[in-house]
Amino acid sequence: MAPHAVAVNRFTVQTQDLHRGFNGRTILAGLNLHIARGEFVALLGRSGSGKSTFLKALAELDHDVTGSGRLDVPENKAVVFQDARLLPWRTVLQNVTLGLRDAEDAGRRMLQEVGLAGREHSWPVELSGGEQQRVALARSLVREPELLLADEPFGALDALTRIRMHVLLKELCARHRPAVLLVTHDVDEAITLADRVLVLEEGAFVEDLQIALSAPRAPDNPRFGQLRRHLLGKLGVSAH
Amino acid sequence: MTLIATDDFKPTAAAAALQPRSRSSARVRLGPGPAIPFGMQLGSIALVALWTLGSALGLIDPRILSAPWTVLDAFRQLIADGRLQEHFGISAWRAGTGLVIGVAIGTVLAVIAGLSRLGEALIDGPIQIKRAVPTLALIPLLMLWFGIGEQMKIITIVLAVIVPIYIHTHNALRSIDNRYVELSETLNLSRWTFIRQVVLPGALPGFLLGLRFAVTLCWVSLVVVEQVNATSGLGYMINLARTYGQTEIIIAGIVVYAVLGLASDAAVRFAERRALSWRRTLSQ
Numbered sequence: 001m002a003p004h005a006v007a008v009n010r011f012t013v014q015t016q017d018l019h020r021g022f023n024g025r026t027i028l029a030g031l032n033l034h035i036a037r038g039e040f041v042a043l044l045g046r047s048g049s050g051k052s053t054f055l056k057a058l059a060e061l062d063h064d065v066t067g068s069g070r071l072d073v074p075e076n077k078a079v080v081f082q083d084a085r086l087l088p089w090r091t092v093l094q095n096v097t098l099g100l101r102d103a104e105d106a107g108r109r110m111l112q113e114v115g116l117a118g119r120e121h122s123w124p125v126e127l128s129g130g131e132q133q134r135v136a137l138a139r140s141l142v143r144e145p146e147l148l149l150a151d152e153p154f155g156a157l158d159a160l161t162r163i164r165m166h167v168l169l170k171e172l173c174a175r176h177r178p179a180v181l182l183v184t185h186d187v188d189e190a191i192t193l194a195d196r197v198l199v200l201e202e203g204a205f206v207e208d209l210q211i212a213l214s215a216p217r218a219p220d221n222p223r224f225g226q227l228r229r230h231l232l233g234k235l236g237v238s239a240h
Numbered sequence: 241m242t243l244i245a246t247d248d249f250k251p252t253a254a255a256a257a258l259q260p261r262s263r264s265s266a267r268v269r270l271g272p273g274p275a276i277p278f279g280m281q282l283g284s285i286a287l288v289a290l291w292t293l294g295s296a297l298g299l300i301d302p303r304i305l306s307a308p309w310t311v312l313d314a315f316r317q318l319i320a321d322g323r324l325q326e327h328f329g330i331s332a333w334r335a336g337t338g339l340v341i342g343v344a345i346g347t348v349l350a351v352i353a354g355l356s357r358l359g360e361a362l363i364d365g366p367i368q369i370k371r372a373v374p375t376l377a378l379i380p381l382l383m384l385w386f387g388i389g390e391q392m393k394i395i396t397i398v399l400a401v402i403v404p405i406y407i408h409t410h411n412a413l414r415s416i417d418n419r420y421v422e423l424s425e426t427l428n429l430s431r432w433t434f435i436r437q438v439v440l441p442g443a444l445p446g447f448l449l450g451l452r453f454a455v456t457l458c459w460v461s462l463v464v465v466e467q468v469n470a471t472s473g474l475g476y477m478i479n480l481a482r483t484y485g486q487t488e489i490i491i492a493g494i495v496v497y498a499v500l501g502l503a504s505d506a507a508v509r510f511a512e513r514r515a516l517s518w519r520r521t522l523s524q
Contacts, residue, residue: 059426061422061425061426077426078426079423079426081419081422081423085419085420087420087437087441087442088518088519089442089444089518090518098437099424099427099429099430099433123517123518125518125519139427143427
């Protein structure tokens with residue numbers, strides 16, 4: 001890639017002095033954030049810290065809020081919600097290719113990537129929670145998004161399924177290289193997956209931390225525990 | 241603690257040993273209990289049996305109510321000379337045409353009112369008023385406007401059918417989960433794709449419920465318009481039989497109506513099962 005192209009397209013997301021309010025209450029108080037191409041950012045925050053509002057702003061889904069500031073996000077972005085949000089009246093494959101034309105082959109390949117080959121014609125109700133969330137991931141990634149926004153995507157899954165989904169998400173992101181903003185309240189999840197962790201507190205970032213952690217990123221790594229304690233402290237939890 | 245638990249256990253074991261329990265100690269069942277095999281047919285069969293028995297014993301005056309075999313005879317006669325087929329064909333055509341037009345209009349109105357606030361403001365009020373006015377009360381007006389021909393008959397059926405289709409489809413549209421709307425926005429669906437993939441399938445359960453009411457209503461309206469003024473159709477056939485005091489033909493006509501009503505309801509339910517197969521769970 002030519003150097004000037006890198007300079008122009010270095011960031012997938014740029015926000016400058018982003019304010020959002022609702023019913024006269026300030027929720028985001030002037031956020032500045034750059035997310036580089038292919039960068040995996042995790043956003044931690046307590047309930048009510050504004051992290052969902054921020055994600056909705058990036059997804060351009062905030063119709064009824066007031067706000068100001070600069071927001072540059074790519075047109076081609078995908079959202080994974082906490083619930084898989086599959087249309088129950090469409091088959092798995094139809095859900096993946098929803099709104100796309102001539103995407104059946106791509107949809108099948110994507111389902112294979114998330115380990116659901118052979119389930120193309122199942123109804124969503126026939127899948128487990130983890131499988132449904134994998135379909136939702138396939139639906140997002142088949143669009144080859146520049147930006148993947150995920151709002152606590154594994155929050156409703158059991159602990160074992162969550163670990164499997166972490167591995168899968170990491171693989172998929174390594175292959176498709178979207179910039180990712182993962183909203184979560186799970187510190188371990190953030191450290192395991194992200195290149196960089198942000199902590200949001202009362203509408204402002206109180207931490208912006210590069211996770212320079214050599215593989216394997218596992219809780220038995222001493223540096224892991226250190227980061228974990230540090231981030232929990234930022235979230236107002238004293239860990240032992 | 242352990243001691244109490246052991247003590248608790250003993251009387252239960254003793255009670256189990258005392259099986260079977262006496263009737264008086266059994267708990268009173270409040271639910272209706274298990275289903276009776278062929279329960280749905282039982283009442284109808286009993287009614288027909290009573291009718292047959294009453295006619296055979298001469299307890300029922302044939303001028304009031306013809307015997308079942310006379311009705312069967314009338315059926316044979318009506319089919320043999322082609323009268324039943326002819327009248328049935330005309331009635332079915334009226335009902336079918338009215339149903340198709342009414343369903344189409346009702347659905348379009350429901351979608352417009354469901355997707356736009358202005359549409360709802362303009363459409364919902366008149367439909368609610370129409371709902372409060374019995375269709376049959378409009379017949380004199382419709383006769384003045386459209387005469388006594390086919391047009392007036394079909395319009396009466398259309399007006400009757402629109403209401404349940406609109407009410408149930410609109411209600412289902414409005415109760416589509418807002419999360420799917422949000423999803424459609426993130427997937428950049430066009431308005432048309434959104435309607436086709438999300439709105440219409442999501443409203444289908446409500447639409448089909450409305451269709452079941454509509455099908456029944458279209459036969460009911462048919463009976464009325466055909467008895468008010470007609471020179472053909474099942475209602476006309478029945479009305480003519482009344483003039484000549486032929487109760488067997490009246491009953492034959494009523495039987496045809498009953499069969500039509502039940503058959504069309506069964507057809508809609510069959511369509512419902514096919515169209516809503518996504519609701520099936522693994523346990524079923």
